[in-house]
Amino acid sequence: ETSIYHTETTLLGISMLCDDLGIDALEDIRVLVLLWKLGANEKPAQISKEEWKKGCIELRVDSMAKFKALLPALDTGFLDRTEFKDFFKFCFQFNRQGTHRTLDKDLVTALIPMTLKDRVPSKRLSTFCDFLTESKDESYSRITLDQWTSFLDFCYEVEDIADYDEATSAWPVLIDEYVEYLEELEKK
């Protein structure tokens, strides 16, 4: 099965794999989990032959059947906070375009709900995506890795925004403004 891939496989190859596995390449987060576990770190949107080989060995998969058997274990619920943080970071890195260091806002608003679905209250996710979508700030049309990972940390650490202290916070300005947005919402 490994021979069907050449030096690396791109999204096309990955989606073929997904078809074989019977999962939706675009919507199912387990795709990303799988790629993460396989160790697709070298370049975004692809996995190299070495990474693939190494990953398969580590995961002990050498047949489609074994892959299918693996699927349940790819649920993010199994990951503890530290592991999930790492996975979340991977989601960003993998979805970049080429050598770009940022993700487009639209992609972010699609990925956030998908990746954080069961770990962060849905209200938080929806208001954040609304905030991003409505924002007219030029600099927010692309999101940096720091902003991405900070959002997760923020969701973990600040459950109640009444606890939020902007003056001494080292959160990115994006988060400061998001909190302001939430405060405005609360007033209404």
Place this chain on the structure above:
Amino acid sequence: MADSKKRFTIKPFRTFVQMDKTGAEQIWASLGDAIDEIHHRNASSLSFEELYRNAYNLVLHKHGDLLYAGVSDRLASHLLEIVQRLADVPDSSLLEEMAHAWSEHRITMVMVRDILMYMDRTYVPQNRRRPVYELGLHLFRTTVWEHPRVQPRVTQLLLDAIAEERAGLLTDDRTLLKQNLGMLLELGAADASNVYERDFETLFLGTTQEFYHRESLDFLAKNTAIDYVAKAQGRLEEEKARAAALCLAQTTEGPLQNIVETELIERHAENLVKMENSGFAALLKDETKVDQLRDMYDLLVRVPSSVDYLRDALSERVKIDGAALIADQERGQADPPAFVRGVLKMRDRYGNVVSTAFRGEKRAAKRLRESFEDFLNADARAASCLAIYVDELLRTGLKGATEAEVTAELHKVILVFRYLADKDVFESYYKQHLAKRLLGNKSVSDEAERAMVSQLKAECGYQFTSKLEGMFNDMRISRDTRDAYKRHKKTQQPRQADGNNNGSSKPVDIEVDVLTTGYWPTENVPPCTLPGPVNGAIQLFSDFYLQKHTGRKLSWQTSTGSAELKATFGTAPNKYRKHDLCVSTYQMCILMLFNEKSSLTLGEIRTATSIPDQELRRHLISLCTPKHRILRKGSKGKAITSDSDTFTFNADFTSKMRRVRVPLVSMKETSISGAAGASGASGAVGVGGVAASGGDGYTAAGGAVPENVEEDRRHLVEAAIVRIMKARKRLHHNDLIAEVTKQLSVRFVPSPQFIKKRVEGLIEREYLERDETDRRVYMYVA
């Protein structure tokens, strides 16, 4: 018995004879009588020595108890006599009688004590008894003072006497009061009772408080604050004097002063400040009332916390006046120099208030400074107004001033400069104005210019001013270059020896200033299309210059410079009018087009000249104003309608003067003084950009920070962050913010958010990263 004159003989040793009770009683009886005599002031008939010896013997023979008891009884009965008399004495003479009784008693006790001194020294301590004198006083207290018809009355009389004094009624001699009070103190000291406190001080302090509480309310309700201050000071001194005169206990003076100050000052401090028309806050509005302010301060400073109200009032006043100045400037009722003059005036005035009224108090001075900084730094407006003010000084204001006057005026500028948070905004505008002055040769004097630079250098360090000095250098070198070029041109043979001036190809005369990029404010406007002869001249100069300085590059700043055009108007052959038009470079480019065609559209002009649109419109309009209608505009009204709007050469233009200067209209509707725009010395300029002619540089752009300064700030903050992180390797967010702010505060005050944004940028570019364990800590990425 008078054996005292006997010859001295040595008597044989006498064995110790016991004294029996009867003997003792006999001796005591004689002593007792003696005490009576003393009490009745009949002591002259007594022999001190005999009495002393009797008492001595009694004690020696172990009859101290008898003696002591006897003395005690005898004294008590005397005192009883006294008090029974005193109790019936009327109020009007009670104090006097009391004082008298007291003084008599003391005399008695001194004598009695002397007689019984041996007992005092031996029997008394051994048996832990009160010493004789103290015994006498103790008995006086319990018997005489504490009599129900004595003590209450005396206390009341004392308090009444003081109340009368306070009411302004003349009292009799204070001596009586003093004596009575002194008595209480001594009585209290004698037996460690607190009779003074209990029977006088407490009540006295109580009545004092009531009195001043009421009086201050009454007075304040009917009088002005200033009258109140005088009255209060008067009362305070009065109380102090009285305490001294009456010899009140030291321990009373403190509480007394406290009470009076609390009632008179602390309770009413706020009111004194806020009272309409006469309060401190109101008086601040009147420049002539500084002495009264000082009187108020002197009163309130006795209760230090009250001065807070005064400082608040000062701060409030500065805030209000400051806001008014800003409002005037915003509405356009005051131009920027007027704003600065207003600030300077305010500074003088309230500086005087601090040094006179607040007696130079440091806290007030600090508060004043903070208040100025607050209203001046609400936005960056003050910085640009100050720059305009300086420009005015250096163009015209300092004309004819002596060196001392120049220094003084420029120093005032520095005083305001110190308040500014946005010093870099000032620097940017100042530089722009300086560039215009240097190039337009508009400085009132070179010395004044240099004086300003040296003051800035003293204030901010050489880094602030090194570029400015570069600008001066460039001007000096340019002059030399121009001279050299003139000489050079003479050596060149004239090209057209046939004298035929084909105007469109012969190069014109130009004068060039060569500026070093980097010193001068940048404009970055690409050059427009210049007329042929001008291009030719430029070429010649370039050749000359670049030969001398190979490796350099010249870029021509067509947005500045001026030109003189010889223009011919009129239609009929013999009615031609010649004028010399002094115009800007752009105007020249525009007008030269009309040599070929008499009418052109906006679009055509733009294409032909490549002048940026905003400037193009401005320069065109200035050529069609009623006063200088060299061109006629097609559309009606002031504004240019569209690209197809036409402009036609106006041969009917007339002017009384031969030489016509065509000024530029300002960008804004409301023009500010002397908008001469970008006209420099005649000639385009070379290397490096020059003074922005965007707007006329005179309007303060509503207090926003100009974009170039904003950009510089971004760079400076990033550089500071990198520098700090490189040194510290690892730093907490708050510490980093603090450190960056500190390092940059000489130029401007970055907000924590601004710094944070730069940090984020550096994280993205991988100069920094967050600590894995604590996201508030940043680490330098090597």
